[in-house]
Amino acid sequence: MSSLFRALAAAALVLAAGLAGATTTITVATFPDLDRAARAALPRWHAAHPDVDVKIVSLQYADHHTAMTTALATGSGLPDVMAIDFKFIGKFAGSRGFEDLNKPPYDAGALRGQFVGYTFTQATNAAGELAALPADIGPGTLLYRADLIAKAGLSEADLTKSWDSFIAAGVKLKSATGANLLADSADIVDIVLRSDLAPGDGIYFDHAGKVLVDGPRFVHAFELGRAAHKAGIDAGTTIWTNEWVAGFRSSKIAGAMMGAWLAGHLKNWLAPDTAGKWRAAPLPAGANASYGGSFYAIPRRAAHKPEAWAFVRFMTADKETQLASLRTLDTFPSLLAAQQDPIIDEPMAFLGGQKARELWRDIAARVPAIPVDKYDSMATDVVRAEYQNVISQGKDIRVALADAKSLIEHRARR
Structure with missing residues (x-):
């Protein structure tokens, strides 16, 4: 070779x-x-x-x-x-x-x-x-501090049977422990807006793309959120801020309505020292939502x-x-x-030995299929801004929602 x-x-x-x-x-x-x-x-x-x-x-x-x-x-x-x-x-x-x-x-x-x-x-x-x-x-769930709820003489049923009962329980909790049941009353708004949708409709737009934000579902959500804020059961802190984190760590925030993933955040970095004190429950008033x-x-x-x-x-x-x-x-x-x-x-x-994932599996099976729209993120920001105008400036709810609808229609060109 x-x-x-x-x-x-x-x-x-x-x-x-x-x-x-x-x-x-x-x-x-x-x-x-x-x-x-x-x-x-x-x-x-x-x-x-x-x-x-x-x-x-x-x-x-x-x-x-x-x-x-x-x-x-x-x-x-x-x-x-x-x-x-x-x-x-x-x-x-x-x-x-x-x-x-x-x-x-x-x-x-x-x-x-x-x-x-x-x-x-x-x-x-x-x-x-x-x-x-x-x-x-993220199956929607209510996470709450069982130790503080017990100290206030309350039960899980007081938190879940209705929105009126939830707000009343928050007032009693605040009086007995100084803790807020919510970080932000907007959490109630978010959950109610995801409940009782007509078949085929999204959160902000119907099946034909029409803007829905001045409808009765939005009025009801804003009214409940405002009632919770006026009752003083929310800490007035925004999610992911330092104040929000401090509220969980100092036991000043005793509840949260979000996706089941929040339990992991509480365990891993938000408030690991509160292990064993939290429990998971269904959302109030039988709401089933994806978060x-x-x-x-x-x-x-x-x-x-x-x-x-x-x-x-x-x-x-x-x-x-x-x-x-x-x-x-x-x-x-x-x-x-x-x-x-x-x-x-x-x-x-972290949830005191509760088999919470079984609960979340059941909730996930009941969450309705809600269509999405490419302008959902924008609509979310507009609606939340108008809700803040309601609770911080006393803006009339129907005027706020009418303004939100007008702005969303303009931005979405509908």
Whole structure:
């Protein structure tokens, strides 16, 4: 064999070895704490997909969604997989900047029965395109300090049987302990707005896109929120602020109505020293609502769509990945098979040994499927601003809602 032939053969072997070991790298854009779930899943991912590396790019919640809005608009800096919070799913799905997962080669409609029913409705835009798959959900729940409730001579039933009873219990709690039953009376508004919707209607827009915010549901929500504020049962603090955190740690805030994920935040960083003192209950007055949740989507201009789809399925439709996320973040799984795992029936030490996940599973099964609109996020901000005008400036409720409707119609061009 000539030296030239040997050299060429050796080069061919090196090239073949290099090609055999070649890997594709996909980029996943996400935000805290969802990024922890993705990182925790990587060892199992790499074992199943040794030829696909994952680069996780995480920005703070608001920065991430702002950056992704810009990326979708410009086509620059797009990831292969994009994490989306529930608050933005309507806006992002409505942008039509994502792969329609209902279509081949994804055919995600075949997976629908494996997930909590309302999640696919949340991720579907007006054109019927499925923009994302759900990673976790937020069944609405009332979390309360059982020790302070008992000290005030109250029971869980006093908190849940009606909104009037809830407010009256808050007054008694404040008198007996100095604690507020709520951080912000706007929490009541958020829950009531998600209750008793007409079939086919969204929170802010009906099935034809008409703005609903001056209707009786909004009037009732604002009236209840204002009544709670006037009764002095809320601390007047905004979610995620330092004052909000301090309220839980100092036992000045004794309740919260949010997604089940808040229990994990209380345990892991908000108020770990209050372990064993909290309990979970259904929302007052029989309300069933979804509060938060996370999704994964594939931008239409993604560079590695087959690999991205494999990762999306891995994070959402894989039972073990969903359970690992539950163990890591105390999230609640969107996958029904994960909800049937024995871990759901385990007592939760932070909640005094309560089997709260069983309650949340039952709530999730009753949450109605509410359509989303690409202007939901904007409408949320407008309505909340007008509610603040009601409680801080004494603005008439019907005038506030009329102004909100006018502004939303203008911004949404409807």
